[in-house]
Amino acid sequence: MEFRCIPASLSSSLGACDTVAIGLFASPQNGPEGSSGPSHEGGFEPLDPALAEALGAELEPWLRQRRFKAKPGECLSLQRLGQQPGSVILVGLGEAASYALSSLQEAAAAAARCALASGSVQLGLALPLAGLDPAEAAAAMAIAVRLSLYEDQRFKGEPQARPLPQRIDLIGLPAEASNGLARVEATCAGVELARQLVAAPPNVATPQHLADTAASIAQNHGLSLKVLERGDCEAAGMGAFLAVAQGSDLPPKFIHLTYTPQGGAQRRVVLVGKGLTFDSGGYNLKTGGSQIEMMKYDMGGSAAVLGAARAIGQLQPAGVEVHVIVASCENMISGGAVHPGDVVTTSKGKTIEINNTDAEGRLTLADALDYACGLEPDAVVDLATLTGACVIALGDEMAGLWSNSDGLAEALLKAGAAGGEALWRMPLRASYKKGLKSGVADLKNTGPRPGGSITAALFLQDFVTQGLPWAHLDIAGTVWSDKGRGLDPAGATGYGVRTLVEWVCRGASSGN
The missing domain is CATH 3.40.630.10 (Zn peptidases)
Known part of the structure; x- marks a missing residue:
């Protein structure tokens, strides 16, 4: 399993992997001061305009229809026939105010399990740093992916083969973040x-x-x-x-x-x-x-x-x-x-x-x-x-x-x-x-x-x-x-x- 830090933006990296997992923050439970409802209809923060354009204008309505709330670790998989990437995974990050290294790991693990189920070979993780140290974030994501896909079949009479993703791109991380992958x-x-x-x-x-x-x-x-x-x-x-x-x-x-x-x-x-x-x-x-x-x-x-x-x-x-x-x-x-x-x-x-x-x-x-x-x-x-x-x-x-x-x-x-x-x-x-x-x-x-x-x-x-x-x-x-x-x-x-x-x-x- 190879991990790479890809400094390029998500919109320009979409075609490099067969599956891309994109992290979305949940809308705060309470909107701006004086209001009682969520700050964004649908339960998740608005998509980046460039990303929304790259994935199609129908994505946000589809997420609302599926009642996606962007809860920590919540995943939705979108299959895109004849397009690259062929699979897009939307993974919830919870509210931005409580985002931490543990949140990033939970999201990476959830995305990896979802990608495994879809048969992904090359997985791109587009999860935000939101103030986290890039090297620590790279290490956290890589460890989460590998350990979440671990399965012990030593004592089974007929172990089942599980093809794992061979390459994981950590999209949007600066090149120096790769220092975090050393351990x-x-x-x-x-x-x-x-x-x-x-x-x-x-x-x-x-x-x-x-x-x-x-x-x-x-x-x-x-x-x-x-x-x-x-x-x-x-x-x-x-x-x-x-x-x-x-x-x-x-x-x-x-x-x-x-x-x-x-x-x-x-x-x-x-x-x-x-x-x-x-x-x-x-x-x-x-x-x-x-x-x-x-x-x-x-x-x-x-x-x-x-x-x-x-x-x-x-x-x-x-x-x-x-x-x-x-x-x-x-x-x-x-x-x-x-x-x-x-x-x-x-x-x-x-x-x-x-x-x-x-x-x-x-x-x-x-x-x-x-x-x-x-x-x-x-x-x-x-x-x-x-x-x-x-x-x-x-x-x-x-x-x-x-x-x-x-x-x-x-x-x-x-x-x-x-x-x-x-x-x-x-x-x-x-x-x-x-x-x-x-x-x-x-x-x-x-x-x-x-x-x-x-x-x-x-x-x-x-x-x-x-x-x-x-x-x-x-x-x-x-x-x-x-x-x-x-x-x-x-x-x-x-x-x-x-x-x-x-x-x-x-x-x-x-x-x-």
Whole structure:
């Protein structure tokens, strides 16, 4: 799939593609001051006169007849027999006042899916910048097109061929906007890897499979790899991680990938991903309605950091050393599984009373975060499908962000916005930590139900070196989409890869 920035105007570029998608703004719900109706009959802003002339005077009446409102992502396809382009897609952008990079991505994704259905080979996207940075807009559109057309058919007995558009022209963008395309291929490949890992069934995506994936990334992109086996983890005192793993017949894998830039590093950062390849809940077994059959996606955090590692290895950003940590295992029931009420000792020496075996991810992350801090980094970011409470609070379109550093939090929010992944900063309210007090150990692994995502973050913070910039992303709601949304098809989304790649490539600085 080739992407090109075409500085020429839309009216002069119409004949270069077999399909052209044109973005239209919705009329404001309220017209000029003092009026109560829309500012333009039909629900969309008037077409540019040159465009209207090129496409024919009958286009606007046809759109009104079809009740086109230009809602975000709304599409209408017009077939033009014997003309070039043969297909014109009108795609809604919503109101201009709320137009943002995410709006542009949604429109590009919707147009791409519509073009795929029409059999387009050469697609032109004529979507307005409306004040957006041209390079960022080019990247956003290219990523949206590629990722929205992704389909995973690996486990189908008879995969169906889907001819994809081979060339996408980004019409009306200046030539320098092509600089924004430099990271598109690597970023999308990282997202697609994450999607494949999350979507794979748990009898395929085992801890060994994650270790093999890390080995492939290391070999193909020049990273170094260390995998700690059970005995190594025992020697390191990782009692919390091993407690979760002890109920499974599959051996745990503690994965450590390292990207080292040429010319030396001015900064060192660590990305930590929760790696539960299947979560039964343990003896606090997940019951009906708990989506136990979907607990293959409980390794969404590890998929995100491995996908980011793959992209970073290809992009080779200068000046930043990146470590990727995954403590991978299954949470299963057996005669040797951990009991509710057991007390375990972490590598940091803290003891934990396990009052709920279904709050296992934070146990694995406790030892992983302690290991990460031992690398003496400048910042640590962890990603985890950690709590249902975060899903209740924020839904499935944005992840929760907790951080002890305003600079790091702001940098991640900016990276998420640039990558098209929504984050919402949540409080680390210290007084809530009293809910983690244990009568027999240093702390319990769960607190009361109210504020459950906050107490989970506070639990993790206990295993981060004081003063070290750290952020926790709870991606439980965003890692999977039942029906698809934006540029994500139904199923695994690969959430987190774009944010991490943006953050690292922007300097991975806690203050920038």
